[in-house]
Amino acid sequence: MGRGLAVIAVLVGGGIVVGLLATARPPHQPIATRPQEPPPPTREEHLREEPLPEWLSRLVSVAQPKLPSGEGDWLTEHPEDGQSLAQHRVDCKPVVGRAVYLIATSELEQDEAARAVIERLEPLLAAHFQLPVKRLPALSAAVAGKSERPRESGRQWLTTDILEALEQVRPADAAAVMAITTVDLYPDPAWNFVFGQASYDDRVGVMSLARTGDLQTEPTLVLERSYATSMHEIGHMFQLLHCVAWECPMNGCNHQQEADSRPLEPCPHCLAKLMLATGLDPKQRWTELRAAFEAAGLVRGVKEIDRELAASQ
Numbered sequence: 001m002g003r004g005l006a007v008i009a010v011l012v013g014g015g016i017v018v019g020l021l022a023t024a025r026p027p028h029q030p031i032a033t034r035p036q037e038p039p040p041p042t043r044e045e046h047l048r049e050e051p052l053p054e055w056l057s058r059l060v061s062v063a064q065p066k067l068p069s070g071e072g073d074w075l076t077e078h079p080e081d082g083q084s085l086a087q088h089r090v091d092c093k094p095v096v097g098r099a100v101y102l103i104a105t106s107e108l109e110q111d112e113a114a115r116a117v118i119e120r121l122e123p124l125l126a127a128h129f130q131l132p133v134k135r136l137p138a139l140s141a142a143v144a145g146k147s148e149r150p151r152e153s154g155r156q157w158l159t160t161d162i163l164e165a166l167e168q169v170r171p172a173d174a175a176a177v178m179a180i181t182t183v184d185l186y187p188d189p190a191w192n193f194v195f196g197q198a199s200y201d202d203r204v205g206v207m208s209l210a211r212t213g214d215l216q217t218e219p220t221l222v223l224e225r226s227y228a229t230s231m232h233e234i235g236h237m238f239q240l241l242h243c244v245a246w247e248c249p250m251n252g253c254n255h256q257q258e259a260d261s262r263p264l265e266p267c268p269h270c271l272a273k274l275m276l277a278t279g280l281d282p283k284q285r286w287t288e289l290r291a292a293f294e295a296a297g298l299v300r301g302v303k304e305i306d307r308e309l310a311a312s313q
């Protein structure tokens with residue numbers, strides 16, 4: 001009886017443990033050698049490889065594939081399949097309106113620093129979506145806070161109350177309506193909180209400034225986070241589902257650290273979806289958004305656009 005040695009590698013808790021295993025085999029029996037077949041592509045790889053228009057595919061060189069999700073991260077808690085370009089083409093409804101509307105809740109209107117955030121958001125969102133951004137009169141706190149619940153940190157409002165109220169005030173030319181409040185939000189009694197929520201079909205959404213930072217001492221951080229959340233939610237209103245292929249502002253996020261680690265610029269595939277949804281010209285968008293990032297002091301956004309511009313040449 002001959003003896004052979006096989007090396008086995010086992011994945012244990014994320015680390016590779018290599019062990020030696022003695023196996024018995026009859027003498028003179030050839031060891032079967034079969035060429036190793038490559039593993040089939042994962043869903044994420046498949047999405048990343050979906051063809052893009054030629055010049056847009058150059059952006060792949062500066063895009064970061066989605067990093068593995070850790071404990072407590074969105075995809076660990078809420079596994080999702082993502083959305084291919086082909087699927088978005090099926091899901092995407094033509095943009096019926098030609099403006100994005102922002103609407104503050106009435107308690108925000110009393111807060112000068114919070115009002116300033118919305119004013120500074122407008123040119124950023126207008127450049128990102130390449131659509132005019134308009135304002136609606138404030139939404140009453142009595143309506144928005146119909147199902148208020150107390151929390152240790154203060155109070156929370158139910159997102160679905162606000163989304164329902166927005167459907168009643170949506171103007172005919174609205175491509176999207178986004179409410180902004182200073183009160184923390186919950187989407188369902190079972191959840192602790194949400195940064196924001198949107199309805200894909202009704203093109204309405206809401207976000208809160210409650211977890212964006214200190215309005216007085218860190219206004220630029222608050223602006224950056226508010227921009228990231230509002231453009232994510234408005235992206236949903238253009239039928240973009242969460243991105244699982246790349247590090248992207250359309251990634252779902254479960255906590256602030258995860259939200260802050262997302263880039264400000266969409267991945268190539270989500271940019272292609274936005275182009276389909278709004279008809280935007282990406283080169284014009286880069287020019288205007290770079291200027292808006294610079295004016296707002298969002299240095300990270302300027303750097304990301306410079307990388308995209310260099311890769312697209």
Ligand SMILES: [Zn+2]
Nearest residue numbers: 232236242252
């Ligand atoms: Zn989302």
Ligand SMILES: [Zn+2]
Nearest residue numbers: 243248267270
């Ligand atoms: Zn993406």
